[in-house]
Amino acid sequence: MSVSTSIPDTSLGLTSSEIQILRQQQQIALQGQTGNGLSRGRGTGRNSNSSSRAASAASSHGRLLLDPMSLRALSHQLDNLQEQIRNRIDYLEEQMQLSIANSYDRAGNIICDADAEIARTKNILASIDDLENEFTKIARIRDIVKSFRARIESYDHRLDQAARRRH
Template sequence: MPPALSGPLPPSIPDSQLGLSASELAILRQHQQIALASSSSTSHTTANSVSTRGRGHVRGSASTSRAASAASSNVGGGGGRLLLDAGSLAVLGRHFEGLMGAIGGRIDSLTAQTSASTISQSNRAATSIAAADAEIARFREILRQIDELETEFDKVRHIRDIVKSFRARVEGLERRVDGRAPPSHHGSSKGRGTIRR
């Protein structure tokens, strides 16, 4: 279970507090850097086309750029932190969803190859022992790859679930903070919350 959040929102927390294994931490650090760097690159590429829609988009691009820079600095410096702004968590969540889809597709492809290999073995039962041994070795290698990918899938899903949990908590705290804001600032705070999400 991730640690409870209370009081003012910190910009990030040590990812070592998330209850992840060492290999899951390595995945989180690698893909947080990739996801935020990719989001930052996309924001810079489209900045001119969205600049006429309001300063909120500009602030969002700058925020994502700063988040990517912070993630890169954390990973490069040997530390690891989970960024706790809603925008960064949303980007990271979408990245892990895509990653799980890619791994799932690879598992499906290998499963299809396994079926084809099984059929091939049945059809070639009369072939030489050497050819049969080669096909069995290939079959075992495919099964090994499937096992590795399923393990990777479970790790990514665990990390994705933690990211989603933090995002829900952060957004809930933001809504509570917006609800306690003075009336004169209530509208602007609510607007900023909408832009971040």
């Protein structure tokens, strides 16, 4: 591995987590490079195999190999990773929209149920008010009946006394 064909991956201006991702993806790309048929066939087997070994050696020393084949494999690997991330984001956005719609539906149902219960409670309170008014009327009528009864008993008592005096 010559110094001119590789650079330290730490000199790329990446954060430590980005460097870690780069190293992981470079290793995956190198493994895929030897297993995807690039190292097979006449005439290119040695170059691909040696390129793969050189890229692997560069990666293990924290360097990024700059040959076109390694960079193409890394680019392809990163494109695939980006596509997977995009697909996952799309899926999560879809799930979030479903969740929001379900929550909105549940909230709407809860509001409808609450409105129905409020209306029912208002009807019950109105019925209680009507019954309290009827109770008050009955109490007044009872007082009037008691008053009449007391008067009638008083008149009956007087009549009994008057009848006794006559006899």
